[in-house]
Amino acid sequence: MKLTDCGFACNCLALADEIYIKTMTLQRLKTMINNNPVKGRDYLYKLWRHNIKYMYAALEYCDKVGIGLFRIRSDIFPLIDHPVCPISISDLPEFTNKWPHIKLSMHPDQFCVLNSPDPVICNRSIVILDYHRDILNYFKATEPNICIHGGGVYGDRKSAGERWMHTYNRLHPSTAELVRLENDERGWTVQELFTMTKGKVPIIIDTFHWSINHEDFDTLQDAAELAFRTWTTTPKIHYSEQAPEKRTGAHSDRVTKEGFFSTMHALEKLGKPFGCMLEAKHKDLALLELFVEKDWLCTI
Ligand SMILES: [Zn+2]
Numbered sequence: 001m002k003l004t005d006c007g008f009a010c011n012c013l014a015l016a017d018e019i020y021i022k023t024m025t026l027q028r029l030k031t032m033i034n035n036n037p038v039k040g041r042d043y044l045y046k047l048w049r050h051n052i053k054y055m056y057a058a059l060e061y062c063d064k065v066g067i068g069l070f071r072i073r074s075d076i077f078p079l080i081d082h083p084v085c086p087i088s089i090s091d092l093p094e095f096t097n098k099w100p101h102i103k104l105s106m107h108p109d110q111f112c113v114l115n116s117p118d119p120v121i122c123n124r125s126i127v128i129l130d131y132h133r134d135i136l137n138y139f140k141a142t143e144p145n146i147c148i149h150g151g152g153v154y155g156d157r158k159s160a161g162e163r164w165m166h167t168y169n170r171l172h173p174s175t176a177e178l179v180r181l182e183n184d185e186r187g188w189t190v191q192e193l194f195t196m197t198k199g200k201v202p203i204i205i206d207t208f209h210w211s212i213n214h215e216d217f218d219t220l221q222d223a224a225e226l227a228f229r230t231w232t233t234t235p236k237i238h239y240s241e242q243a244p245e246k247r248t249g250a251h252s253d254r255v256t257k258e259g260f261f262s263t264m265h266a267l268e269k270l271g272k273p274f275g276c277m278l279e280a281k282h283k284d285l286a287l288l289e290l291f292v293e294k295d296w297l298c299t300i
């Protein structure tokens with residue numbers, strides 16, 4: 001496994017003193033727009049432009065250190081998915097992606113649920129996914145993908161799966177083709193996701209979730225083999241470890257070299273190249289620590 005096949009999520013901690021994503025609450029925007037619509041719009045526009053600047057800095061940094069995958073924060077354009085939002089992506093200047101070798105992805109939050117029994121939530125999830133697609137398009141993402149979970153089971157896996165597929169089939173094809181499903185630590189194993197989708201939606205195997213919820217296969221390799229089969233592009237996995245003395249499923253700050261590389265070696269035996277998103281709380285620092293010497297880290 002090489003660093004160029006690995007990535008991290010959202011926040012570059014090495015850049016934190018220089019630049020970071022800025023956000024805004026809906027309430028604050030509403031108040032600003034009510035008080036002064038022009039000022040409110042300008043403020044939000046500046047915020048979005050600032051976050052684009054962050055993306056330039058983040059990708060430049062990934063390129064410099066040799067990181068090959070990067071997850072864009074869902075709130076990079078705050079309030080984009082809200083009806084009161086006075087601006088849209090088409091108001092922005094063109095983004096120049098000078099780093100097409102860095103693969104970009106997104107991971108909507110837990111409000112994106114395709115199999116909710118509440119149709120309002122399903123409809124809202126479709127809107128959320130379309131915005132994620134638009135954001136990935138704006139940043140001219142290479143091999144873009146949007147990772148989501150299977151949602152609840154609601155006491156009836158079969159119906160929950162059917163509802164998921166029903167909403168998935170309502171997605172615009174340009175959005176649906178970006179969707180990837182991740183196994184989780186409670187509801188859905190790789191096998192269950194595969195059965196639900198008949199293998200038609202690429203599955204990201206999260207190795208940590210698999211270690212907590214793996215009634216599907218005896219070995220991680222077997223589960224990964226099935227997940228990899230669902231991809232027509234390079235498959236992706238998630239790696240993280242349990243945080244000590246925290247609830248089961250809580251991600252640790254850093255991960256162990258032994259744990260990381262032994263898992264990578266096991267999966268490399270499947271003979272298929274894959275990308276790995278590290279989901280450790282210390283983000284890029286946790287990732288770099290696996291691949292480079294400490295002295296070098298201090299020079300970043
Ligand atoms: Zn994950």
